[in-house]
Amino acid sequence: MTENETIQIFKCLSDKSRLHLLKALAIEDMYVERLAERLDLSASTVSFHMKKLTEAGLVTSYKTQYYTMYSIQTDILRISILDLIKEKPDDAAIQEEREAKYRKGVIDAFFKYGKLKSIPAQRKKERIILEVIVDAFEFEKKYTEREVNIIIADFYDDFCTLRRDMISEKLLERSGNIYWRVQQKQT
Amino acid sequence: MDSKALEYLEQRRAHCANERKRLQEEGYGDEADFEKIKENVYDIFKTVLLVARKQYGDDQTKICGFFREKLEQIPSGWRAAYEEAKDHDDIKAMHIENIKLGVAEDIKKNIFQEEGEKR
Numbered sequence: 001m002t003e004n005e006t007i008q009i010f011k012c013l014s015d016k017s018r019l020h021l022l023k024a025l026a027i028e029d030m031y032v033e034r035l036a037e038r039l040d041l042s043a044s045t046v047s048f049h050m051k052k053l054t055e056a057g058l059v060t061s062y063k064t065q066y067y068t069m070y071s072i073q074t075d076i077l078r079i080s081i082l083d084l085i086k087e088k089p090d091d092a093a094i095q096e097e098r099e100a101k102y103r104k105g106v107i108d109a110f111f112k113y114g115k116l117k118s119i120p121a122q123r124k125k126e127r128i129i130l131e132v133i134v135d136a137f138e139f140e141k142k143y144t145e146r147e148v149n150i151i152i153a154d155f156y157d158d159f160c161t162l163r164r165d166m167i168s169e170k171l172l173e174r175s176g177n178i179y180w181r182v183q184q185k186q187t
Numbered sequence: 188m189d190s191k192a193l194e195y196l197e198q199r200r201a202h203c204a205n206e207r208k209r210l211q212e213e214g215y216g217d218e219a220d221f222e223k224i225k226e227n228v229y230d231i232f233k234t235v236l237l238v239a240r241k242q243y244g245d246d247q248t249k250i251c252g253f254f255r256e257k258l259e260q261i262p263s264g265w266r267a268a269y270e271e272a273k274d275h276d277d278i279k280a281m282h283i284e285n286i287k288l289g290v291a292e293d294i295k296k297n298i299f300q301e302e303g304e305k306r
Contacts, residue, residue, distance in 0.1 A: 014216065016214040016215045017215055045218070
C-alpha cells in the first residue's frame with residue numbers, strides 16, 4: 001500500500017458518519033436507504049460517504065435484484081496500523097506517485113466529464129492534456145485531417161490549435177493530409 | 188417582504204454557521220462542509236436581497252420581482268450541474284448540487300409562502 005493510499009484510509013476513517021457507516025456494515029451488508037434510516041442521514045449523504053469509502057477501498061458493492069448492497073472490506077481493515085507505519089517507502093514508487101498525483105490534478109482541473117475546459121498556458125500541463133486527447137486515436141491507423149478535427153472537437157472547440165500542438169509535441173505525425181499517432185518510447 | 192426575508196436569511200445563515208461549528212467539533216467533517224455550502228447559499232440570496240433594496244429603494248413589488256427572478260435564475264445553473272453530474276454518475280457532485288437546490292427550495296417555500304398567506 002502506498003503512503004497516499006494509507007492517508008486516504010485515515011482521512012476516510014476520521015469522519016464520524018463514515019465510522020458509523022462502517023460499524024453498521026460490520027454487522028451486515030446493507031443498501032443505501034437502509035443505512036440512511038439506521039443512521040438518520042439522508043440517502044444522498046449516505047451515497048456521498050459510500051463513494052468515499054469505496055474509493056479508499058474500505059467497502060465494496062454488489063448488485064442484488066432490487067438494491068446495490070454495500071459490504072465491508074475486511075482484508076484492508078485487518079491490516080494493523082503498525083504494519084502501515086512500518087511499510088518502507090520505495091523512492092521510485094514515491095516519485096511515480098507524485099507524478100501521477102500531479103497528472104491527476106491537471107486532468108481534474110482542465111477536464112470536466114471528458115470535455116476540455118481551456119488549454120493550459122503551461123507547456124507541461126498542455127502536454128498532459130494532449131496525452132489524454134491522443135488516447136482517442138488508434139495506433140497504426142491513418143486519419144484524414146477532417147477525421148482528426150472531428151475527434152479533437154469532441155474534447156474542445158479549438159481543434160486547430162490542439163491538432164498543431166499535437167504535431168509539435170510529436171504525439172501525432174503528418175504527411176500531407178494524412179495523420180497518425182506516434183508510438184511513445186518508454187523512458 | 189424584504190426586512191422579514193432578510194431576517195429569515197440571516198437567521199438561517201447563522202444557524203448553518205453554528206451547525207458547521209458543532210459538527211466540526213464532533214468529528215463530522217464532511218457534514219460540516221455541507222453546512223458551509225448551505226451557509227454560502229443563504230449568503231448569496233441575502234446579497235441578492237440587499238442589491239435589490241439598493242436598486243429599488245422602497246418599491247416592494249420590484250424588490251420581490253427581482254428576488255423571485257434570481258431565485259429561479261441562480262438555481263437553474265445548479266440544476267443543470269446536478270443533471271450533468273447525474274449523467275456521469277458523479278455522486279459527490281450530485282450531493283453538493285442537491286444541497287444547494289434544497290436551500291433554494293427552502294428559501295422559496297419560507298419567504299414566498301408567507302407572502303402568499305398575507306395576500
